[in-house]
Amino acid sequence: GPGPAAFPIGMALLWGVSGVALIASGARRATVAEPGARVGARPWALLGIAVGYAAAMPLLGFISSSGLFVVLAMRALGYRHGWRAAALGLSAAFAVYGIFGVVMKVALPEGLLG
Numbered sequence: 001g002p003g004p005a006a007f008p009i010g011m012a013l014l015w016g017v018s019g020v021a022l023i024a025s026g027a028r029r030a031t032v033a034e035p036g037a038r039v040g041a042r043p044w045a046l047l048g049i050a051v052g053y054a055a056a057m058p059l060l061g062f063i064s065s066s067g068l069f070v071v072l073a074m075r076a077l078g079y080r081h082g083w084r085a086a087a088l089g090l091s092a093a094f095a096v097y098g099i100f101g102v103v104m105k106v107a108l109p110e111g112l113l114g
Contacts, residue, residue: 004106042077046073052069057111058111060112061108061110061111063090063093064093066092067089070085071089074088
């Protein structure tokens with residue numbers, strides 16, 4: 001039967017195919033940017049948030065760092081409802097923890113805050 005790596009490998013393949021399709025469709029519609037055109041800061045903000053997430057996970061634990069990651073990513077993407085973002089972030093973190101940590105018994109970082 002499929003092992004614990006089946007789902008991540010399947011998702012990676014799906015995302016890879018989707019990424020190639022997006023690049024191909026974007027290449028057909030792409031226009032040449034003017035010299036000095038400003039690239040948006042959002043991709044860089046999301047990259048910084050993702051790096052911070054990876055660095056904070058051993059210290060804060062999976063649930064705390066994942067909830068914080070979702071909130072910060074939503075804010076960086078323009079979502080301005082703070083309490084709703086916090087509720088969604090914590091709900092998503094607990095749901096993923098429930099699936100992977102409890103049901104599938106995958107060891108996730110506990111950290112100081114869990």
